[in-house]
Amino acid sequence: MKVKTLLKNLKGFRGLFIGAIIAIIIECLLSLIYPVIIKYSIDNIIGKQEITNYKFLYKIIGLNLGKAAVVMLIFTVIGGVSLFLKGQLSAIVSEGIAKNIKDKLFSHLQNVKYSYYSNAETGDLIQRCTSDVDTVRNFFGKQLLEFVNVFVLIILSLFFMVNLNVKLTLLSMILLPLLVIFTIVFFQNVKRTFKEYDEAEGKMSAVLQENLNGVRVVKAFAKEKYEIEKYEVVNSNWRTKNMKLLKLFALFWSVSDGMIMLQIALILFSGIYWTVRGDVSLGTLIAFLTYQGMLLYPIRQFGRVVGDFGKSLVAIERIEEILREPLDENLEGAKIHNIQGNIEFDNVSFSYEKDNYVLKNINFNIKQGETLGILGPTGSGKSTLVHLLTHLFTPTKGKIFIDKVDMELIDKKWLRQNVGLILQEPFLYAKSIKENIGIASDDNNESSIYEAASLAHIHKVIKEFQEGYDTTVGEKGVSLSGGQKQRISIARTIMKNSKILIFDDSLSALDTETDSKIRKALKGKNDGSTKIIISHRISSIQEADKIIVLENGEITQEGNHEILKNKEGLYKRIWNIQNSL
DSSP, X not given: OHHXXXXXXXXXXXXXXXXXXXXXXXXXXXXXXXHHHXXXXXXXXXXOOOOOSOTHHHHHHTTOHHHHHHHHXXXXXXXXXXXXXXXXXXXXXXXXXXXXXXXXXXHHHHHBOTTHHHHOOHHHHHHHHTHHHHHHHHIIIIIHXXXXXXXXXXXXXXXXXHHHOHXXXXXXXXXXXXXXXXXXXXXXXXXHHHHHHHHHHHHHHHHHHXXXXXXXXXXXXXXXXXXXXXXXXXXXXHHHHHHHHHHHHHHHHHHHHHHHHHHHHHHHXXXXXXXXXXXXXXXXXXXXXXXXXXXXXXXXXXXXXXXXXXXXXXXXXXXXXXXXXXXXXXXXXXBOOOOOOOEEEEEEEEEEETTEEEEEEEEEEEOTTOEEEEEOOTTSSHHHHHHHHTTSSOOSEEEEEETTEEGGGBOHHHHHHTEEEEOSSOOOOSSBHHHHHHTTOSOOOHHXXXXXXXXXXXXXXHHHSXXXXXXBOOGGXXXXXXXXXXXXXXXXXXXXXXXXXXXXXXXXXXXXXXXXXXXXXXXXXXXXXXXXXXXXXXXXXXXXXXXXXEETTEEEXXXXXXXXXXSTTHHHHHHHHHHTO
């Protein structure tokens, strides 16, 4: 099954691959005629023996050594052209297959369910999309054709050798069954060991990627030594697995080479004995030794072919694990609806694991144009609620309605295009500020970008930068402060003109004055959008039309600021604490 999965990637390239095989067959056929011409030249032209087989050579060459040399030269040229064509065609096939797999992987990863990334390690995913794909690419570009080359070479060699001398042919194949059995055992061990090696490399990549992403935290807490030790552990584990793999190959090379050299010794000593006795001609012996020499490298390479085949089966399985992940598809019947911004949670509960609910019986509604504030301690389920509203997760129980339409029946991509989400830790691309703001909208002309930046109270700050809106922010916006990144993220979301705006604690890095200015600017925009503000800071939500308090996944309080600040509960306690500062 894994072999079928691996070979299905040839789809679209079968014609080119067959062309490469034909080129291999031509090259093999021509190279295998050389020993026959050598035998003919020694026995029949020089030795003047009677021509008993390969009489076609007499018609081509006659008894002229010069013609024999010319024919070999022509065959060499044709063989060289065939090798060139094989190389070109195999390169087109392997690179094309690699591109197709990478495109398919990236596209699939863009469309898998959001929950998949909860347990996946980024470093391991990168490993599968790069190293594992390269393993498959090398197999199709080199090893699969090498396998074909060995197979064709052995079959054609047997044909020529049998025609020369049956006894020497049987003798030359005497150790072949042992070599085949040894190769099969080697293949099984390589497949198992390479999987361990590949997974160890994935772990190492994950640690490296995590460290590079969190380098500022590492520096801030002076944890360089801890990170170095952590990396040394996974690196050492990878080295151990790699050494185990290399030892397997070393064992195979030594044993297979020993068998091949023993085979050549048998042919050499037996052939010399039979030649002295007159049972075998000198030309035939030289031809056989030439065939053995020609077969030596391909047979040695067969171990690498088998080893890389085992690696490729492991690699393609790791790739297929991603491709088998279910896509984030719409429910049957889901379609585009004109979203206005009315939201209703009807007895919604959600659990990541069975019977372990992080949200329990959530009921509330927001009318178009209203602002909802959500307050709650860490782990109360605030962000999960946001993920449900953007349909990144599906409620375990209950339903969410947008404009009285079940959210399950709204096209997911359309819904997300109409919901503007600003996260606490915004992600910025390593592009210019202008590109980062304008990326969310097709209408990314300068005036629209400036207007969005002004609403987010970042326009003046950007203008003060040396390159203004053309300033490159660096990877993940590393050159900006937390507050600047959040305001650029807010400006980017404003560009979408979404009917629903969600601030997931995204005003936390702003000072109170800037926070207030942004909220007033958004309120004065008069676009009729519905706003949900999640915050630990009451000043950010106190002007909301409605406020809900979440504790342990349940709504424990609901009302506006005036009601809740005078009502016993979490809201009043936080208000008193923050108001006294």
